Amino acid sequence: MLLDAASLYFRAFYGVPTSVTGPHGRPVNAVRGFLDMTARLVVAHRPQRLVACWDDDWRPAFRVAALPSYKAHRVAPAGGEEVPDELGPQVPVLADVLAAAGLTRVGAPGYEADDVIGTLATRARGPVDVVTGDRDLFQLVDDARDVRVLYTNRGINDLEFVDEAAVAAKYGIPGRSYADFAVLRGDPSDGLPGVSGVGAKTAAALINEFGSLAGIRAAAARTAVPKAPLTAAVLKKLHAAADYLDAAPEVVAVVTAIDLPPVDGALPREPADAEALAALAEEHGLESSVRRLGSALGWGQG
Numbered sequence: 001m002l003l004d005a006a007s008l009y010f011r012a013f014y015g016v017p018t019s020v021t022g023p024h025g026r027p028v029n030a031v032r033g034f035l036d037m038t039a040r041l042v043v044a045h046r047p048q049r050l051v052a053c054w055d056d057d058w059r060p061a062f063r064v065a066a067l068p069s070y071k072a073h074r075v076a077p078a079g080g081e082e083v084p085d086e087l088g089p090q091v092p093v094l095a096d097v098l099a100a101a102g103l104t105r106v107g108a109p110g111y112e113a114d115d116v117i118g119t120l121a122t123r124a125r126g127p128v129d130v131v132t133g134d135r136d137l138f139q140l141v142d143d144a145r146d147v148r149v150l151y152t153n154r155g156i157n158d159l160e161f162v163d164e165a166a167v168a169a170k171y172g173i174p175g176r177s178y179a180d181f182a183v184l185r186g187d188p189s190d191g192l193p194g195v196s197g198v199g200a201k202t203a204a205a206l207i208n209e210f211g212s213l214a215g216i217r218a219a220a221a222r223t224a225v226p227k228a229p230l231t232a233a234v235l236k237k238l239h240a241a242a243d244y245l246d247a248a249p250e251v252v253a254v255v256t257a258i259d260l261p262p263v264d265g266a267l268p269r270e271p272a273d274a275e276a277l278a279a280l281a282e283e284h285g286l287e288s289s290v291r292r293l294g295s296a297l298g299w300g301q302g
Contacts, residue, residue: 001041001045001047001049001050001051001128001129001131002050002051002053002116002117002120002121002128002129002130002131003038003041003050003051003052003053003131003132004053004113004114004117004130004131004132004133004134004137005034005052005053005054005055005094005105005113006054006055006058006113007113007132007133007134007152008034008037008131008132008133008152009030009031009033009034009087009090009091009094010030010087010133011033011037011133011152012029012030012031012032012033012034012036012037013029013030013033013084013086013087013090015033016029016030016032016033017029018086020032021285022283022284022285022286023282023283023284023285024283024284026086026089027086027087027090028090028093028284028285028286029090030087030090030091030094031090031093031094031097031284031286031289032286032288032289034094035097035286035289035290035292035293036289036292036293038050038052038103038293038296039289039292039293039295039296040157040296041131041150042267042293042296042297043296045129045150047129047267048126048266048267049104049264049265049266049267050103050104050265050267051104051105051106051116051120051263051265052098052103052104052105052106053105053106053107053113053116053117053120054095054105054106054107054113054116055107055112055113056107056108056109056110056111056112057109057110057111057112058071058081058112059071059074059075059081060110060111060112060115061110062110062250063250063251066247066248066250066251067191067192067244067247067248067251069191069192069193070190070191070192070251071190071191072191073191074191093280093284096276096280097277097280097281097286097290099272099273099276100271100272100273100274100276100277100280101268101271101272101277101290101293102268102270102271102272102273103267103268104263104264104265104266106120106260106263108258108260111255111258114134114136114137114254114255115254115255115256115258116258116260117130117132117137117140117254118137118140118254118255118256119255119256119257119258119260120260120263121140121147121256122256122257123263124145124147126146127146127147127148128145128146128147128148129148129149129150130147130148130149130150131149131150131152131159132149132150132151132152133151133152133153135151135178135182135187136178136179136182136187136190136252136254137149137254138151138162138167138178139176139178139179139182139252139253139254140254141162141163141164141166141167141175141176141178142164142176143163143164143165143175148161148162148163149161149162150162163175164176171200171204172201172204172208173203173204173207173208174207174208177207177212179249179252179253179254180207180212180213180216180249181200181203181204181207182252183213183245183248183249183252184198184202184203184206184207184213184216185198185199185200185203190251192248192251192252193244195237195238195241195244195245196237196240196241197233197237198234198237198238202229202234205228205229206229206230206234209229209230210230213245213249216230216238217238217245220235220238220239223235267297268297268299269297269298269299270299270300271294271299277290
């Protein structure tokens with residue numbers, strides 16, 4: 001089980017009231033929500049391994065170089081990612097709690113959590129569940145390798161199980177064509193403009209007709225007599241977006257071959273540092289969430 005950590009702690013922050021505070025009076029809603037989500041996931045799905053995948057770089061240079069608009073609307077005035085004031089201080093606390101608990105947390109310099117997830121999912125020799133609220137990771141679903149996404153559509157208690165059939169049913173495209181579909185349609189949440197005038201239906205029709213973005217562009221280059229779905233209007237739009245279409249695939253594609261050291265991810269049978277975990281729980285008012293996590297992991301049960 002691979003957790004898209006930032007996706008989950010943002011969801012926890014917005015799903016649990018900021019009135020949930022520690023003894024110091026500061027919000028701990030994201031930390032408590034994340035720990036409670038993790039406990040419920042472990043109980044419900046019983047993974048053999050679990051990794052919290054971290055954004056060491058939320059806006060990697062190689063993606064910005066390819067497409068400067070990538071996440072540009074989320075850059076804070078002082079630089080870095082624009083994060084709610086009440087969430088920012090909770091992220092290092094969560095990292096400390098995970099370390100003390102012995103739960104594996106993995107990031108990679110210059111890469112997003114998506115890329116860590118893509119690399120670990122590609123390496124895996126057994127079934128993989130990716131837990132995220134980010135549709136970009138739908139590109140990783142692979143029925144043959146038993147890789148699926150548990151999509152946090154309306155929170156952790158309402159997971160949508162996404163495999164190739166679910167992608168096909170939702171978007172009308174082959175199950176592993178989501179990255180090409182996203183390039184064409186665009187994604188405003190990531191600053192990805194898409195091809196102007198090409199919506200989801202046209203993007204799906206093009207992919208189904210020509211198989212891939214490369215196939216679509218090759219057909220557009222050689223087409224002399226336009227016909228649906230490659231009409232004269234669509235051809236004009238594709239040609240106008242040529243520079244974007246050159247750059248966007250590198251931005252959208254999840255990296256699947258980061259040079260990561262071996263990652264075990266075995267669930268801890270006891271805390272890695274029980275004293276530190278107890279101190280963190282007391283300082284931040286996390287005792288009940290830590291107890292639930294310990295119960296889910298079977299701590300103290302022999």
